[in-house]
Amino acid sequence: KQEVTQIPAALSVPEGENLVLNCSFTDSAIYNLQWFRQDPGKGLTSLLLIQSSQREQTSGRLNASLDKSSGRSTLYIAASQPGDSATYLCALLTGFQKLVFGTGTRLLVSP
Amino acid sequence: DAGVTQSPTHLIKTRGQQVTLRCSPKSGHDTVSWYQQALGQGPQFIFQYYEEEERQRGNFPDRFSGHQFPNYSSELNVNALLLGDSALYLCASSLEGVNYGYTFGSGTRLTVV
Numbered sequence: 495k496q497e498v499t500q501i502p503a504a505l506s507v508p509e510g511e512n513l514v515l516n517c518s519f520t521d522s523a524i525y526n527l528q529w530f531r532q533d534p535g536k537g538l539t540s541l542l543l544i545q546s547s548q549r550e551q552t553s554g555r556l557n558a559s560l561d562k563s564s565g566r567s568t569l570y571i572a573a574s575q576p577g578d579s580a581t582y583l584c585a586l587l588t589g590f591q592k593l594v595f596g597t598g599t600r601l602l603v604s605p
Numbered sequence: 606d607a608g609v610t611q612s613p614t615h616l617i618k619t620r621g622q623q624v625t626l627r628c629s630p631k632s633g634h635d636t637v638s639w640y641q642q643a644l645g646q647g648p649q650f651i652f653q654y655y656e657e658e659e660r661q662r663g664n665f666p667d668r669f670s671g672h673q674f675p676n677y678s679s680e681l682n683v684n685a686l687l688l689g690d691s692a693l694y695l696c697a698s699s700l701e702g703v704n705y706g707y708t709f710g711s712g713t714r715l716t717v718v
Binding site: 498525528530535536537538540543545583585587591592593594595596597598 | 609611638640645646647648649650653660661663693695697703704705706707708709710711712714
């Protein structure tokens, strides 16, 4: 059974800091990995999609990496802003065509 | 280009009642999945529909059922509601296959009292 862990569970940083969110998984048999953002009480917004054959993807200030052999993915956020405050979720697409989610990292960026 | 649309946004039901949630996928998407998200948890997979058939199902009881229509829209039905069914219900759509990401709707917040 695929298990996904996200560390840290919560993170508080001052504006302008660069930060790294971690996602680890137990089964490397995945098709892709997707990072999402979720604002309180809202739906999920897709940030980055990494195919299993890729090592990283970049979008603006966001960079996500994938290392299947070690069962790890990281989301790097450069020059954090208060608007980045949200919960960040990683999700793996498994062979059963379903996404398996971690429990998320709650990020607070203070002005 | 409209994304995934879910309705209603909120609703309150009494234990034992039945509820129907609706989802319109992103334009061009043919696969619809439903997820349940309890407070403070990651979303849990309920089931997925493709070509009007339930293709995969998560660890949810038969009280949870669904349907996909020819226009790819979908419904989630929950019978005999329990207090523990209170959650945010998320609909996600995608193209068939494993090379595409999922687009999520804003969710329906269900409260069972």
